[in-house]
Amino acid sequence: MKGAHIARRKLSVLMLLSGIGLSGCADPAAEALKKGQQIWEGTCKVCHLNGIAGAPPMGNSVAWKPRIEKGEATLVSHALNGFTGNEGTMPPRGGKPALTDEDVTLAVRYMIHNSQ
Numbered sequence: 001m002k003g004a005h006i007a008r009r010k011l012s013v014l015m016l017l018s019g020i021g022l023s024g025c026a027d028p029a030a031e032a033l034k035k036g037q038q039i040w041e042g043t044c045k046v047c048h049l050n051g052i053a054g055a056p057p058m059g060n061s062v063a064w065k066p067r068i069e070k071g072e073a074t075l076v077s078h079a080l081n082g083f084t085g086n087e088g089t090m091p092p093r094g095g096k097p098a099l100t101d102e103d104v105t106l107a108v109r110y111m112i113h114n115s116q
């Protein structure tokens with residue numbers, strides 16, 4: 001009986017430690033991708049999932065290669081200010097003026113990360 005009690009206490013300490021590991025010490029790069037994913041799903045996905053209106057679909061490395069070669073700074077600037085290319089028109093901030101520069105940057109990074 002006593003042994004089982006100690007084992008249970010050890011288990012709850014372990015659960016506590018792993019809980020702290022998940023919330024308190026999260027990897028900042030993973031956090032940024034997660035935020036980027038939220039912005040992407042809320043604003044960019046409508047065009048960039050299936051290539052609506054000529055948008056390069058996320059995950060399509062052929063469509064993204066020549067874009068990624070322009071460099072992240074150019075892509076972020078085009079996403080912030082809007083961009084008309086050979087395929088169509090990318091609206092400024094994906095058509096959501098309320099998004100901050102950081103929001104848009106994280107969404108661009110998320111798309112680049114998933115389209116290499």
Ligand code: HEC
Pocket residue numbers: 039040043044045046047048052053054055056067070074075076078079083084085086087088089090091093094095104107108
């Ligand atoms: C209404 C549809 C639409 C929405 C919403 C949209 N995009 Fe686009 N996006 C486009 C189109 C169309 C293009 C391709 C333009 C071209 O190259 O002809 C594009 C291109 C891009 C490019 C590549 C630019 C370049 O220089 O090649 C980036 C980066 C981008 N979008 C980011 C985003 C982000 C980030 C969001 C969400 C915040 C977003 N887009 C939302 C339509 C959209």
